[in-house]
Amino acid sequence: MARIGVISISDGRDHVHARNAEFIRGKQRELVRSLTEAGHEVVEGGEAVATNSLAVSVAREVAAAGVDVTVFSYAVWSFPHFTMLAADATRGPLILLASTDPTEPGLVGMLAAGGALDQIGRAHTRLWGAPDDPALAAEIGSHARAAAAVASLRGSTFGRFGGRPMGMNTAVANTDQWMRQFGVDVEEIDQYELVLRAEKADPGETAKARAWIEAHAAGVHYDGDKLTPELLDRQIRSYQAIRDIIAERHLDFSGIKGQPELTEHYATMDVTEAFLNDPYDWNGPKDVHITATEADMDGALTMQLFHKISGTPVLFADVRHYHADRDIWDLCNSGQHATWFAARSDDPAQNLAKVNFYPEVFFFPAGGASVHHVAAPGQMTLGRLTRKDGRYRLQLMLGEFESYDDETNEALMRQSTPEWPHAFARLDVPGEVFLANFGANHIHAIPGDHRAELRAAAKLLDVELNEWTRAV
Numbered sequence: 409m410a411r412i413g414v415i416s417i418s419d420g421r422d423h424v425h426a427r428n429a430e431f432i433r434g435k436q437r438e439l440v441r442s443l444t445e446a447g448h449e450v451v452e453g454g455e456a457v458a459t460n461s462l463a464v465s466v467a468r469e470v471a472a473a474g475v476d477v478t479v480f481s482y483a484v485w486s487f488p489h490f491t492m493l494a495a496d497a498t499r500g501p502l503i504l505l506a507s508t509d510p511t512e513p514g515l516v517g518m519l520a521a522g523g524a525l526d527q528i529g530r531a532h533t534r535l536w537g538a539p540d541d542p543a544l545a546a547e548i549g550s551h552a553r554a555a556a557a558v559a560s561l562r563g564s565t566f567g568r569f570g571g572r573p574m575g576m577n578t579a580v581a582n583t584d585q586w587m588r589q590f591g592v593d594v595e596e597i598d599q600y601e602l603v604l605r606a607e608k609a610d611p612g613e614t615a616k617a618r619a620w621i622e623a624h625a626a627g628v629h630y631d632g633d634k635l636t637p638e639l640l641d642r643q644i645r646s647y648q649a650i651r652d653i654i655a656e657r658h659l660d661f662s663g664i665k666g667q668p669e670l671t672e673h674y675a676t677m678d679v680t681e682a683f684l685n686d687p688y689d690w691n692g693p694k695d696v697h698i699t700a701t702e703a704d705m706d707g708a709l710t711m712q713l714f715h716k717i718s719g720t721p722v723l724f725a726d727v728r729h730y731h732a733d734r735d736i737w738d739l740c741n742s743g744q745h746a747t748w749f750a751a752r753s754d755d756p757a758q759n760l761a762k763v764n765f766y767p768e769v770f771f772f773p774a775g776g777a778s779v780h781h782v783a784a785p786g787q788m789t790l791g792r793l794t795r796k797d798g799r800y801r802l803q804l805m806l807g808e809f810e811s812y813d814d815e816t817n818e819a820l821m822r823q824s825t826p827e828w829p830h831a832f833a834r835l836d837v838p839g840e841v842f843l844a845n846f847g848a849n850h851i852h853a854i855p856g857d858h859r860a861e862l863r864a865a866a867k868l869l870d871v872e873l874n875e876w877t878r879a880v
């Protein structure tokens with residue numbers, strides 16, 4: 409949950425403030441109780457802001473506590489210049505919250521303060537309602553989680569193993585723009601280092617990992633050619649190598665080019681990427697390390713933002729096919745989805761029981777296993793940060809993953825590449841709108857409805873929101 413600052417803004421006339429002080433304290437108590445009951449940690453300003461100097465000192469005190477978002481609360485008419493001074497002393501995101509109790513002009517105070525902030529170009533979000541309304545606490549919570557996710561991007565490092573794959577412009581972003589807009593640095597790592605380190609990986613761990621995969625997977629389909637124990641070992645060793653490089657270089661999230669060099673001459677990175685994205689491996693539970701296939705930079709950035717909001721692994725998939733007769737999309741990556749998506753269980757055995765490791769297909773002469781499963785059903789938030797004419801936009805929609813009886817799943821998978829993982833998605837957008845406008849070949853998804861947080865995150869990142877729905 410989030411850490412939320414709360415500061416009440418008051419009237420600068422001593423006699424008015426004295427009359428209203430208890431009313432303000434009461435509204436603040438209701439708000440704080442409601443946020444605390446919603447599971448947030450609240451940092452309260454020591455006293456209501458009724459002078460210019462208090463505006464600065466109270467705001468500095470709350471900012472020093474390292475809050476994700478600061479709420480300025482308007483229960484009464486409040487002098488707007490107090491908001492301006494307090495906002496200047498607050499580096500993080502701001503919410504102006506008006507109490508809609510009509511006995512006092514709180515709404516007027518919020519509008520006057522918001523207008524003043526608009527005049528100086530200070531971004532803020534405005535909310536209004538009864539301070540003890542749980543719906544309001546939920547809205548503030550969404551903003552706070554978004555703010556924490558956005559803040560966590562700043563100062564982070566993306567590890568880019570290899571460069572642009574197969575001429576894919578949508579996989580490459582401008583590193584200056586990333587630093588300026590998102591605060592993310594890009595560390596370039598040659599795939600040669602990955603191969604070199606993989607060859608030196610601890611063979612004891614490789615053996616343990618392969619035995620664990622063989623014991624838990626629905627099947628490991630060795631064919632003596634494209635998938636052999638030696639090739640699976642090579643994929644596992646690549647995981648070990650990248651895990652060590654991540655630790656050494658303090659990488660926060662990564663992408664691996666793979667095609668064509670590794671997929672022609674070494675092995676596919678599917679097993680490697682799947683377990684980096686998973687919340688576990690053969691050693692037990694671990695942190696998700698977001699890793700994009702094809703070193704897709706905007707894909708990885710989207711995934712990292714989604715991950716910081718949901719706390720779960722994030723789907724990376726090609727938008728492979730639209731089954732127009734069913735209004736279903738086959739989201740199917742060229743070899744890996746995190747195995748967690750198979751059953752979305754904390755217990756790896758439950759997920760792996762639905763995962764098959766198949767020999768790679770004709771695209772990939774070097775071979776290895778592709779990590780196959782059909783994603784478990786449920787509501788999903790899907791989208792991606794894409795760029796139009798140099799400007800980032802967040803393309804966002806809700807959807808539902810569906811799974812059918814074995815015969816139907818098979819029939820649908822056979823129409824594309826059955827060896828690869830599939831997520832059958834019913835998207836809340838007409839097929840023609842999606843195809844005419846989506847800005848990439850890759851899409852990303854997290855379980856549940858996280859649109860409120862992502863809308864707030866887009867605003868904080870100064871990214872245009874491009875949201876679709878069929879609802880009128």
Ligand SMILES: C[C@H](O)[C@@H](O)[C@@H](O)C(=O)CO
Pocket residue numbers: 667702726741742771849850
């Ligand atoms: C197999 C192809 O080379 C794929 O990698 C291609 O369909 C993609 O995944 C593009 O994102």
